[in-house]
Amino acid sequence: MTDQLAQTGASGSTRGLGAEGAAPDNLVEAAGHPVEAAGHPVGDGNMKPGYDPRLANEDLAPLRKQRWGSYNIFAFWMSDVHSVGGYVTAGSLFALGIASWQVLVALIVGILIVQFFTNLVAKSSQKTGVPYPVVNRAIFGVKGANIPAIIRGLIAIAWYGVQTFLAAESLNIVFLKFIPASEVLRTDYSFLGLSALGWISYAILWFAQAALFWGGMESIRRFIDWAGPAVYVVMIVLAIYLVSQAGWENIDFNLSAGEPLDFWASIPVMFTAIAIVVSYFSGPMLNFGDFSRYAKSYKAVKRGNFLGLPLNFLFFSILTVLTASATVPVFGELITDPIHTVERIDTHFAILLGGLTFVTATVGINIVANFIAPAFDFSNVAPHRISWRMGGMIAAVGSVLLTPWNWYNNDAAIQNTLGVLGALIGPLFGILIAGYYVIGRQRIKVDEMFTMSETGAYWYRKGFNPNAVWAMVLAGAPTVAIAVLTRPLAEAGVLDLSYLADFSWFIGCGLGFALFVLFERRQPLMPTFEGETAGISDGSIEED
Numbered sequence: 001m002t003d004q005l006a007q008t009g010a011s012g013s014t015r016g017l018g019a020e021g022a023a024p025d026n027l028v029e030a031a032g033h034p035v036e037a038a039g040h041p042v043g044d045g046n047m048k049p050g051y052d053p054r055l056a057n058e059d060l061a062p063l064r065k066q067r068w069g070s071y072n073i074f075a076f077w078m079s080d081v082h083s084v085g086g087y088v089t090a091g092s093l094f095a096l097g098i099a100s101w102q103v104l105v106a107l108i109v110g111i112l113i114v115q116f117f118t119n120l121v122a123k124s125s126q127k128t129g130v131p132y133p134v135v136n137r138a139i140f141g142v143k144g145a146n147i148p149a150i151i152r153g154l155i156a157i158a159w160y161g162v163q164t165f166l167a168a169e170s171l172n173i174v175f176l177k178f179i180p181a182s183e184v185l186r187t188d189y190s191f192l193g194l195s196a197l198g199w200i201s202y203a204i205l206w207f208a209q210a211a212l213f214w215g216g217m218e219s220i221r222r223f224i225d226w227a228g229p230a231v232y233v234v235m236i237v238l239a240i241y242l243v244s245q246a247g248w249e250n251i252d253f254n255l256s257a258g259e260p261l262d263f264w265a266s267i268p269v270m271f272t273a274i275a276i277v278v279s280y281f282s283g284p285m286l287n288f289g290d291f292s293r294y295a296k297s298y299k300a301v302k303r304g305n306f307l308g309l310p311l312n313f314l315f316f317s318i319l320t321v322l323t324a325s326a327t328v329p330v331f332g333e334l335i336t337d338p339i340h341t342v343e344r345i346d347t348h349f350a351i352l353l354g355g356l357t358f359v360t361a362t363v364g365i366n367i368v369a370n371f372i373a374p375a376f377d378f379s380n381v382a383p384h385r386i387s388w389r390m391g392g393m394i395a396a397v398g399s400v401l402l403t404p405w406n407w408y409n410n411d412a413a414i415q416n417t418l419g420v421l422g423a424l425i426g427p428l429f430g431i432l433i434a435g436y437y438v439i440g441r442q443r444i445k446v447d448e449m450f451t452m453s454e455t456g457a458y459w460y461r462k463g464f465n466p467n468a469v470w471a472m473v474l475a476g477a478p479t480v481a482i483a484v485l486t487r488p489l490a491e492a493g494v495l496d497l498s499y500l501a502d503f504s505w506f507i508g509c510g511l512g513f514a515l516f517v518l519f520e521r522r523q524p525l526m527p528t529f530e531g532e533t534a535g536i537s538d539g540s541i542e543e544d
Contacts, residue, residue: 044058044063044064044065045057045058045059045060045061045062045063045064045129046061046062046063046064047061048061048447048450050447050450050451051447051450051451052450052451052452053383053384054382054383054384054452055137055142055383055449055450055451055452056383056450057379057383057384057387057388059375059376059379059383059387059388060130060131060133060134060376060379060380060383060388061130061450062128062129062130062446063129063130063293063294066126066129066293066294066295066296066297067294067296068221068291068294068295068296068300069295069296069300069304070300070301070303070304070307071225071304072221072224072225072294072295072304073291073292073295073300073301073303073304073305073307073308074228074304074307074308074312075221075224075225075227075228075229075308076224076228076291076304076308076368077228077304077305077307077308077309077312077313078224078227078228078229078231078232078308078312079224079227079228079231079361079364079365079367079368080281080284080364080365080368080369081228081308081312081313081316082228082231082232082235082316082361082364082365086280086316086365087320087336087337087338089276089277089280090103090107090316090317090320090336092276092336093106093107093273093276094324094334094336096269096272096273097266097269098266098269098270098273099266100253100321100325101253102266102269102270102273103273103321104317104318104321105270106270106273106274106277107273107277107313107317108310108313108314108317109274109277110273110274110275110276110277110278111277111281111309111310111313111314112309112310113274113277113278114277114278114281114285114309115305115306115309115310117278117285117429117433118284118285118288118305118309119301119302119305120433120437121285121286121288121289121292121429121432121433122288122289122292122295122298122301122302122305123292123298123301123436123442123539124289124432124436124442124444124539125288125289125290125292125293126289126292126293126295126297126298126301127298127442127444127537127538127539128293128444128446128537129293129446130293130446130449131289131290131293131376131380132149132152132286132287132289132290132373132376132432133145133146133148133149133152133376133377133380134376134380134449135289135432135436135444135449136148136149136432137449137458138435138436138440138444138448138449138458138526139431139432139435139436139440139465139468139516139526140431140464140465140468140469141458141459141460141461141463141464141465141468142449142451142452142456142458142459142463143462143463143464144460144463144464144465144468144469145380146380146381147469147472148428148431148472149376149377149378149380149381150377150381151424151428152286152287152373152374152377152425152428153373153374153377153378153391153395155283155422155425156283156287156369156370156371156373156374156377156395157370157374157395157398157399157402158399158402158404159283159369159370160366160370160371160374160395160396160399161398161399161400161402161403161404162404162408163362163365163366163369163370164202164205164206164209164362164366164399164404165198165202165404165405165408166362167205167358167359167362167363167366168198168201168202168204168205169198169201169339170339170355170358170359170362171201171204171205171355171359172186172197172198172201173339173342173343173351173355174351174352174355174356175197175200175201176197177348177351177352177355178348178352182197185197185200186198192403192406193403193405193406194403194405194406198405202400205359205363206396206400208363209363209366209367209371209396210392210393210396212363212367213367213371213372213375213389213392213396214389217294217372220367220368220372221294223364223367224364224367224368227360227361227363227364228364230357230360231357231358231360231361231364234353234354234357235319235323235338236319238323238338238341238342238354239319239322239323239326241345242323242326242327242330242341243322243326245326245330246326246328246329246330247329250329251322251325251326251328251329252325252328252329253321253325272499272502272503275502275503275505275506276502278505278506279502279504279505282422282425282426282429282505283369283370283373283425284368284369285429286425286428286429286432287368287369287372287373290372290373290376291368291372298539320336323338323341324336327341327344331344338354338358339354339355339358341354342354342355342358370395371392371395371396372392374391374392374394374395375388375389375391375392375395376388376391377391378390378391378394378395379391422483423476423479423480423482423483423484423504423508424472424476424479424480424508425505425508426475426479426504426505426506426507426508426509426510426511426512427471427472427475427476427479427508427509427511427512428472428512429505429508429509429512430475430508430509430510430511430512430513430514430516431468431471431472431475431512431513431516433509433513434512434513434514434516434517434520435468435516435526436539438513438517439516439517439520439524439526439528440526440527440528441528441540442538442539442540443528443529443536443537443538443539443540444536444537444539445457445527445529445532445535445536445537446535446537447535448535457527457529460525461525465525465526466525467516467519467520467523467525467526468516470515470519471512471515471516471519472512474511474515475508475511475512475515476508476512478507478508478511479504479505479507479508479511482497482500482501482504482507483501483504486498486500486501487501
């Protein structure tokens with residue numbers, strides 16, 4: 001490790017500014033960066049001269065300046081919550097047989113748990129100014145961090161394709177309403193399992209999302225700052241319209257399917273509903289460091305999370321319950337999918353406004369949840385060859401090659417592919433929290449995450465921390481088994497443990513946390529840098 005790297009540090013929003021050996025702000029321009037020369041700014045990372053190009057580029061290096069405030073975090077959650085999948089997931093809780101007030105309680109308790117865990121995962125990236133895959137170098141090793149990065153990237157690619165397909169379905173409705181002749185493209189022509197109209201809608205949204213992403217994080221920030229509130233306006237208008245059509249006196253908030261459960265029988269079902277809410281947000285929770293790194297302070301992150309999660313989600317939940325309840329007297333049946341609700345209204349204006357709004361909502365969640373994460377993940381694998389933009393485009397192209405429309409409605413395919421990958425989110429989360437808070441004591445030597453020196457603090461054993469790798473394997477094995485095997489075994493009448501599938505995130509998170517702490521206690525490898533101050537990001541120091 002060079003003296004230069006030992007002397008330079010990163011802590012808080014002033015990381016790299018004025019530090020010895022820090023690169024000048026115009027380093028990228030001076031180097032004649034080809035992407036910058038083409039008019040597309042590269043990342044705002046402070047690329048110090050001693051950083052190894054196999055581990056660093058302008059997208060992964062600690063940020064020169066963190067600009068996001070509480071509203072930007074709040075808007076992030078609005079974009080993440082207000083998706084078609086969010087409404088459908090919330091609406092699906094009514095099918096569990098619990099009362100509407102219990103659904104509302106489950107939604108709020110679940111989102112409070114999400115807020116707590118999101119605040120935990122946010123801190124390491126906000127303090128160091130680096131995204132999730134780079135923080136993992138301190139825990140998994142500078143090479144081992146590619147393991148969680150690739151897992152997370154593959155999950156995001158699959159869901160990126162699914163969300164784009166769902167948004168394309170919304171756009172199809174608009175085409176069919178305003179251009180009736182497009183019906184022939186939906187019925188008579190198809191390719192690789194998707195109709196010609198579906199391909200047109202998918203391509204429009206694919207290119208729109210790619211263009212937004214290519215503009216960089218500031219363009220994405222501006223989009224989500226606008227998109228979240230815009231979707232809210234339309235959902236409020238939709239709720240008011242449905243209530244006015246139904247008449248308040250005709251709305252029954254008891255939407256439970258089948259015979260209602262008594263109070264004590266409903267308690268375990270409520271726990272299941274809470275687990276479903278947390279599992280739905282497990283991806284954004286794990287990814288949140290990719291966004292918290294841009295925040296001005298950790299306090300700004302916590303304020304944004306408070307506004308965007310419990311408060312925003314409470315209003316969202318009330319809108320969901322109100323809108324779903326009103327569909328019964330208006331349409332004669334319970335409709336929890338807002339796209340189908342708008343389609344049933346069957347007026348040109350409603351379909352145009354609703355269709356485009358839900359397209360916007362889905363694009364918003366797709367960008368923040370499924371585009372940015374793999375961009376960082378794939379860039380982390382080979383920073384000197386893959387930029388953040390290239391990483392994102394790899395994910396975008398991969399999402400088409402997976403042809404999500406062919407397997408999205410196949411329960412077995414989802415269970416055996418996304419089930420396996422998704423089951424590993426819990427263990428990865430638990431290991432990150434254990435590594436940063438319990439073992440590392442919130443102390444990270446930032447520059448050490450960008451060196452391949454065998455004497456580096458995070459080199460461990462050939463670049464891998466075996467404690468983290470084994471914790472992931474041993475925690476992941478049972479959670480994958482729960483995700484993949486419990487339902488088939490129950491259907492075969494062998495052993496019914498299918499209820500555990502809804503709790504796989506909690507099981508994986510707890511096992512990952514406990515195993516990593518156990519392995520590090522028995523054979524300590526992760527440094528805590530006790531007594532050192534130079535170049536240390538110390539999250540235990542409270543901000544003013």
